[in-house]
Amino acid sequence: MNSATVSAKPAAINLLDFDRKGLQAFFAELGEKPFRATQLLKWIYQEGMTDFDEMTNLSKALRGYLQENCRIEPPTLVAEQLAADGTCKWAVETRCGNRVETVYIPEERRATLCVSSQIGCALACRFCSTAQQGFNRNLSVAEIIGQVYLAQQRLGPEKKITNVVLMGMGEPLLNFDNVVAAMNLMMDDFSYGLSKRRVTVSTSGVVPAMNRLNEVCDVSMAVSLHAPNDELRDQLVPINVKYPLKELMAACREYARTGPRKHITFEYVMLDGVNDTAQDANALVKLLKNVPSKVNLIPFNPFPQSQYRCSSGAAIIRFRDVLNNAGIVATIRKTRGEDIDAACGQLVGQVQDKSRRHLKLQLAEAARP
Ligand code: SAH
Secondary structure: OOHHHHOOOOOOEEHHHOOHHHHHHHHHHOOOOOHHHHHHHHHHHHOOOOOHHHOOOOOHHHHHHHHHHEEOOOOEEEEEEEOOOOOEEEEEEOOOOOEEEEEEEEOOOOEEEEOOOEEEOOOOOOOOHHHHOOEEEEOOHHHHHHHHHHHHHHHOOOOOOOEEEEOOOOOHHHOHHHHHHHHHHHHOOOOOOOOHHHEEEEEOOOHHHHHHHHHHOOOEEEEEOOOOOHHHHHHHOOHHHHOOHHHHHHHHHHHHHHOOOOOEEEEEEEEOOOOOOHHHHHHHHHHOOOOOEEEEEEEOOOOOOOOOOEOOHHHHHHHHHHHHHOOOEEEEOOOOOHHHOOOOOOOOOEOOOOEOOOHHHHHHHHOOO
16 A cells, blocks of 8 residues: 555545635535635635634534535745845745745735736747746646735735736636636635726736636736737737737727726837837837727846847837827836846746646637637
């Protein structure tokens, strides 16, 4: 008998894997009323309770059942790094020994948590260090909401997370169901209760999933655009070959019409001599003509082996001014946490069994009706 069979208690159910609907279904199977779900959410996310015996408003029998069969298990926090500007980066290890990264960015009036959605990434955006990691697997709901759970635990009750952005490692819309359930938990009044304007999913442009998200979950949307035409975007963000700008812009228009913010935030990384001329800015103005937009210009953050350089400050300002003069709100993203490699595109974690073999499958899944 090997050690695996010795500890052969069936894998307990991790309750962090369920949003409210999921918990209600779980309790229904046990013959329990739906309100058990909100009781449990409060215990877990608002009280930080992990011991079922202490959950005094649950019946003794139910507590016993949960004790026996369930667990509340976020991933394991294995490292914490604090940057000079107060940004904090955590490395979080999953059961399979991979690591993803989560970043906390405090500002004067808000505090944003940047959460990862996949172990690595199967998309091959040329300027992103996560892309160099390859892809291992999707994070579970527990591993996504667990990043918020752990961060809030480390920060303590005084420092509230006010915003969550799914801008860490991975393409959130290629892990659709788990990301939606985790975002539901972020916004649930019995859990973290964040407003839908303060939860943002960032996508490289998985068009069918953007359309589907419109129907199931009301969150803010950011799109990683980075180029004003298909020719350049095909190179920088290769998923553009599958979903070119015409389709992407149509999906953005539709999402902006119904989404909570009534606009799309476009992220545009500033690459010296690649996408940063006044001509590029003018082309971008044209492209965004019929889409309610805000543009966030991101100074490129270098990483080992990156082939690009960041645009000069003057080029970034010129680019912003062209947009502003055309009536598009454009801001320059302040780089945070670069001394601990916590800035955009610098998150790498530790990805085992790197491969992009799952990309086809992920795209097929995203295109399901
Ligand atoms: N896959 C999603 C989520 C990642 S978000 C997406 O593409 O939107 C991370 C953001 O940082 C994206 O806008 C990404 O394009 C940008 N980014 C990636 N690498 C970067 C780098 N080296 N410097 C600056 N921004 C980068």
